Amino acid sequence: MSEVRLPSDALVGVREALSHFELKLLDLDASIGEGSVDADELLQLASDFHAFKTDVGDIYSIFQSSVTSFVGVSAAPVAVDGATVEVRAGSPRKAWDHKGLMSEVSRRIVDRNIDLDTGEVKMNPQEMIEEALHYMGVSYWKVGTLKDLHIDADDFCEVGESKKSIVIRRDK
Secondary structure: OOOOOOOHHHHHHHHHHHHHHHHHHHHHHHHHHHOOOOHHHHHHHHHHHHHHHHHHHHHHHHHHHHHHHHHOOOOOOEEEOOEEEEEEEEOOEEOOOHHHHHHHHHHHHHHHOEOOOOOOEOOOHHHHHHHHHOOEOOOOEOHHHHHHOOOOHHHHOEEOOOEEEEEEEEOO
């Protein structure tokens, strides 16, 4: 089986072209300040640039799918030059039963804060509400922290097909 050569050199070329494009945008920014730019042309460039961004996202999505199929889900991040990379799995969640889930979270927080021997309530209502906020986001529920209460988030929402993604953390 022959080894496939990875297209790293092509990626270097694209990055060089993007650096060149960035310099052109800096020149354009100066021209905009002088008022010597046609608005229609500028908006066309914005549209073209946005389409390019979408194309790059689509290409990265295809690449990510290939990588995750080959590598699988890794338990620990892998150190590479200048970053760590890990493959994680997650499922999109929608149509949350917010009322039902909040009721369950509240019940479990109250249950956890009552001493079964004495009946003493360890937290006041304010503290319990603050703890409940620990389990939710602004527009979503925190699946990992809900597990701390032994609550399966999937019981309170529609779960889509699992999707693997690459998480990259750049070294500072």
